[in-house]
Amino acid sequence: MTALALQLELLTTHYNYYAVMLLLGIGLYTLVESPNLLKKVIGMNIFQTGIFLFFVTLAYRTGGNPPIVTDGGGPYVSPLPHVLILTAIVVGVSLTAVALALIVRIYSEYGTLDEERLEELYYD
Template sequence: MIDLLTTHYNYIASILLVGIGLYVVMGSPNLVRKVIGMNIFQVGIFLFFVTTGYVDGGVPPIVGHSEGPIVSPLPHVLILTAIVVGVSLTAVALALIVRIYNGYGSLDEDVIKEVQVDD
């Protein structure tokens, strides 16, 4: 069991990050904290994909490097794209949160629901 923890610590870290992010998104009524939890969740997914793309003793897929296993660049390229999408999503979410705060005067979900019911 200890050997499993020392050799696969990246997987454990990614599971912890996904769990923490999911807990923050589901448990916090504050909208900014939900965005932060979503970013923590994304980082856990990014770490998982980069970890699965690792090949021990692998070489880059360049012509002329044929000694040993070749590492696929696809997971890393997908994660670069996902990082750009995640930053854009965070920017849009924070812009919407600013508009919600200007309209309702609060970032708490329960207060916003009460104000909507009163209107």
């Protein structure tokens, strides 16, 4: 099998992992490139959801039901990654809230959210 055919076959069985890669890339790009501090926080959130998608995909099994255990139900998807991601979502919101509070404070002190402008103002 050629390398290209192998890649195509991987795409049909591992598509979510490729979506994870793209989301991590887009999040990182926004985090690094956007001059606006608020958009950097959005980029961080996209990066986070990429990782969530990785975990929830690992928990999935074909034909699985949600892990609500009843007699004769099943097979079930794994509950543990779901729990970890629930915790991570809430922690992510707390992180965003603190970051946004810092941004509001930075704006009230310096009057701008532009990264380069802030640097100039800081060193003046």
